[in-house]
Every structure is written in C-alpha cells, then in structure tokens.
Amino acid sequence: MEVSSDREYIYTSSELDRQEGALIEEVKAGARQAIPDPDGWLEEDVKRNIVLTSIDTVLNWARRSSLWPVICFPACCAFEFIAAEGPRFDMSRFGMEILRASPRQADLMITAGTLTWKMAPVVRRIYNQMPDPKWVIAMGACGVSGGIFRSSYNVVPGYNKIIPVDVYVPGCPPRPEALIHAVQLLQKKIAREHPMPDPCDLVPKGVRR
Amino acid sequence: MTQPYPVKDLATTLAEQFPGAAEAAGDNCLLVRAASLLKVMAYLKGTAELDFAYLNYITAVDYYSYFEVVYQLTSLTHNHTIVVKTRCPGRNNLSVPSVTGMWQGADYQEREIYDLMGIGFKGHPNLKRLFLWDGFPGHPLRKDFQP
Numbered sequence: 044m045e046v047s048s049d050r051e052y053i054y055t056s057s058e059l060d061r062q063e064g065a066l067i068e069e070v071k072a073g074a075r076q077a078i079p080d081p082d083g084w085l086e087e088d089v090k091r092n093i094v095l096t097s098i099d100t101v102l103n104w105a106r107r108s109s110l111w112p113v114i115c116f117p118a119c120c121a122f123e124f125i126a127a128e129g130p131r132f133d134m135s136r137f138g139m140e141i142l143r144a145s146p147r148q149a150d151l152m153i154t155a156g157t158l159t160w161k162m163a164p165v166v167r168r169i170y171n172q173m174p175d176p177k178w179v180i181a182m183g184a185c186g187v188s189g190g191i192f193r194s195s196y197n198v199v200p201g202y203n204k205i206i207p208v209d210v211y212v213p214g215c216p217p218r219p220e221a222l223i224h225a226v227q228l229l230q231k232k233i234a235r236e237h238p239m240p241d242p243c244d245l246v247p248k249g250v251r252r
Numbered sequence: 253m254t255q256p257y258p259v260k261d262l263a264t265t266l267a268e269q270f271p272g273a274a275e276a277a278g279d280n281c282l283l284v285r286a287a288s289l290l291k292v293m294a295y296l297k298g299t300a301e302l303d304f305a306y307l308n309y310i311t312a313v314d315y316y317s318y319f320e321v322v323y324q325l326t327s328l329t330h331n332h333t334i335v336v337k338t339r340c341p342g343r344n345n346l347s348v349p350s351v352t353g354m355w356q357g358a359d360y361q362e363r364e365i366y367d368l369m370g371i372g373f374k375g376h377p378n379l380k381r382l383f384l385w386d387g388f389p390g391h392p393l394r395k396d397f398q399p
Contacts, residue, residue, distance in 0.1 A: 060381075
C-alpha cells in the first residue's frame with residue numbers, strides 16, 4: 044500500500060472505523076447458528092487398550108488439575124468470579140488459582156458477562172489465541188443466552204454464537220459455589236477425553252488392514 | 253446546596269439582549285431557539301452574576317414530531333443551576349450547534365446523542381458514532397427504532 048509522507052498514520056481514524064464496522068458485520072452475519080457444544084467424546088465407544096487408557100488418564104489428570112483461566116470479564120459477573128477466586132471461596136483448591144492476562148498461557152475461558160457485538164470480534168480473537176486444548180465456561184444468563192438483553196440490538200445472544208462452549212452456568216449472576224460446581228463438571232468432562240491418538244492411526248496406511 | 257435559578261427575570265433580560273432567542277419554560281427551564289443557542293450559552297457562561305461555567309450533562313428526548321436537546325448548567329461560585337432546552341423539528345437531517353467550543357466535556361456526550369438519537373451537532377470536531385459500530389443501521393434510542 045502506498046503511504047504518502049504527509050499522513051501521520053497508515054490508516055486514518057475513519058478508515059479504521061470502517062474496517063471495524065465491516066469486521067463486526069462479518070462476525071454478526073456468521074453467528075446466526077449456535078456453534079455445537081464440543082462433547083462428542085462423551086458418547087464415544089471405548090476401543091482403547093489398557094496402556095493407552097492409563098496414559099489418557101494421566102494426561103487428563105494433568106489437564107484438569109491445572110486449568111488456568113484467561114481474563115475475559117466484559118460485565119458484572121466478573122465480581123462473582125473475583126469472589127470465587129478470593130480467599131472465602133478459594134477456587135485455587137481446584138488448581139485454577141492463576142489468572143492469566145495473556146491468552147497464550149491460558150486454557151480456560153470463563154466468560155463473565157454480557158457480550159456486545161462490538162466486543163465479539165475481540166473475544167473471538169482472544170479465544171483463537173489460546174493454545175489447544177482449551178475450554179470455555181459460559182457464566183451467567185447473558186453468557187448462556189443473552190439474558191434479559193437477548194432481544195437487544197447490540198447484545199450477542201449467548202457466547203455459543205461466537206465460540207464453542209463446554210459448560211453453561213445459569214444465574215444472574217451465579218453464586219461462586221455455582222461457578223465452582225461448573226468447574227468441577229468441566230473437570231469431569233475433561234476426565235473422559237482421549238488425548239492420545241487411536242493406536243490404529245499410528246500404523247502406516249499400507250500396513251493397516 | 254445548589255438552588256434552581258429563577259428563570260422569569262432571566263428570560264426578560266435575554267429577550268432584550270437577543271430578541272426572540274429564548275423564553276421561559278417552567279420555573280427553572282429555558283427554551284432556546286437552536287439558531288441562537290451559542291449566543292445564549294455564551295451569555296449564560298460569561299456573565300459574572302450568572303457564571304454558569306459547569307456543564308452537568310447533555311441529553312436528548314424524542315417527542316415524535318421534534319427532538320429536544322437538554323443541557324444542564326451549574327454555577328459553582330453562585331451555587332445555582334439551570335436547564336436549557338432547544339428543539340429541532342422533523343426526523344431527518346437534524347442539526348443543533350455544538351457547544352464543544354465552550355465545554356470540552358460536551359464532546360463525547362454529543363457523539364453519544366449523535367450515535368443513539370441521530371442528531372447532528374454543527375461544528376463538532378469529531379462527530380462519529382461512539383458506542384455502536386460504523387455501518388449500524390438506524391439510531392436505537394429513537395422511539396420508532398425497530399431492531
């Protein structure tokens with residue numbers, strides 16, 4: 044792109060506004076259908092041998108015992124989350140004590156609050172920056188379905204329009220106990236995952252019968 | 253405690269200074285013609301015995317046939333306060349003079365009114381949407397807005 048020397052920045056403020064508006068419209072157009080919850084493995088048939096299952100167990104234990112949440116606090120549920128993190132409810136009992144400001148060091152997103160369309164591309168970007176494996180807890184009525192703002196012109200009706208959600212916590216806001224229960228449910232869900240690849244897939248294609 | 257400023261005498265003074273510009277609307281509310289808003293505001297701010305130097309807020313009301321922009325001014329030295337209203341008829345291409353030249357704090361509030369009510373502020377340095385994004389259809393605080 045040609046940049047003339049008399050411009051202070053590459054993009055003018057109105058160009059940035061138009062880009063932002065186009066991005067939001069794009070996200071909004073692509074968010075008509077809810078993204079299905081990632082729970083396919085819960086119904087999977089058990090077809091592993093005993094050794095790999097043990098490795099699965101160890102990996103799952105490590106993953107579920109060190110869930111580090113990323114900071115994603117768009118609205119008022121954040122205070123219940125902060126209370127849950129604090130000494131009275133003490134969520135660090137479950138290995139989740141470290142709130143990461145960087146999404147690259149986190150593997151759990153607790154979406155504490157109402158999401159507006161203007162914020163939606165940012166939340167999706169934060170989610171995309173988190174390394175796999177990653178999980179999402181939709182906290183509060185607004186996170187589950189948009190809550191009382193569901194029919195509003197600028198509120199996303201549920202985070203599952205933007206990102207896949209693992210566990211939903213209803214309430215406005217949910218008590219810290221409810222959030223801790225959701226984390227325990229998520230840990231149970233993670234415990235049934237199969238992080239190891241299928242042994243049949245490790246055999247080269249030609250050898251396989 | 254802050255007292256509402258009695259508007260009756262002020263309205264007669266203003267009628268002498270700027271004929272046809274302002275009239276009293278109620279006990280402590282001044283209704284100003286939009287074309288002479290800046291002159292009246294400058295008078296209210298600059299006159300020593302009035303000294304309305306502090307702008308509390310700007311807001312707007314939709315009355316279907318016209319929009320009303322409401323300003324509340326307070327004098328911190330005399331401890332009195334006044335409400336100034338101005339009207340713009342119709343629903344399209346609405347325009348009210350901007351008071352950002354007198355009060356810097358009016359900047360974001362006028363942008364908010366422009367965003368949510370669709371009233372343009374003539375002379376505003378950066379009049380663009382504040383809360384909603386570029387390309388949002390309509391102005392959501394209008395009474396006839398359909399999402």
